[in-house]
Amino acid sequence: xxxxxxxxxxxxxxVHEIFRMGLNESLYDLKFxxxxxxxxxxxxxxxxxVVLLDIMMPIMSGYAALKEIRRAExxxxxxTPVIISTALGGKGDVMDCVKAGVQGYLVKPIKCDLxxxxxxxxxxRI
Numbered sequence: 001x002x003x004x005x006x007x008x009x010x011x012x013x014x015v016h017e018i019f020r021m022g023l024n025e026s027l028y029d030l031k032f033x034x035x036x037x038x039x040x041x042x043x044x045x046x047x048x049x050v051v052l053l054d055i056m057m058p059i060m061s062g063y064a065a066l067k068e069i070r071r072a073e074x075x076x077x078x079x080t081p082v083i084i085s086t087a088l089g090g091k092g093d094v095m096d097c098v099k100a101g102v103q104g105y106l107v108k109p110i111k112c113d114l115x116x117x118x119x120x121x122x123x124x125r126i
Contacts, residue, residue: 003026003027003028003029004027004028004029004049004050004119004123005028005029005031005046005047005048005049005050006023006028006029006030006031006048006049006050006051006052006119007031007033007039007042007043007046007048007050007051007052008030008031008032008033008051008052009032009033009034009035009036009038009039009051009052009053009054009057009062009065010032010034010052010054010057010085011034011035011054011056011057011058012054015054015085015108016032018110018112019032019052019112019115021112022110022111022112022113022115022116023112023115023116023119024116028119031046031048034057034058035057035058035059035060036053036057036059036060036061036062036063036064036065036068037059037060037065038059039051039053039060039062039065039069040060040065040068040069040072043069043072043080044072047080048080049080049081049123050080050081050082050083050119050122050123051069051080051081051082051083052082052083052085052115052119053065053066053082053083053084053085054084054085054086055084055086055088055093055097056086056087056088062084062086063096063097063100066082066084066097066100066101066102067100069082070100070101079101081103081104081122081123082101082102082103082104083102083103083104083105083106083118083119083122084097084102084104084105084106085106085108085110085115086105086106086107086108087107087108088107103122104118104121104122106118
């Protein structure tokens with residue numbers, strides 16, 4: 001089975017380590033960036049299978065990055081699955097992201113097995 005390319009936009013290096021522990025490198029090709037601007041740039045170049053976005057990041061928020069990715073995909077048949085990974089669990093936060101086109105929303109702290117399950121379900125591999 002080919003590895004899934006997962007782009008992770010997260011500014012907390014501790015959370016990077018948690019994701020590394022939870023996402024087996026034999027199954028996933030992980031690429032980390034630390035803000036939304038880097039996420040959009042890396043998405044354009046690397047074309048990951050799924051994007052994991054924190055909302056609160058420096059330079060550009062994950063929400064702004066999500067909107068930028070969706071804008072760039074307009075007219076395209078391919079739509080990259082996006083999962084939000086954030087400490088913001090309010091109903092308004094969730095609804096804003098759903099309206100912007102996310103396939104998943106995880107509230108931190110995240111259980112690693114749930115993260116892998118969500119990623120797999122978004123790309124229809126389970």
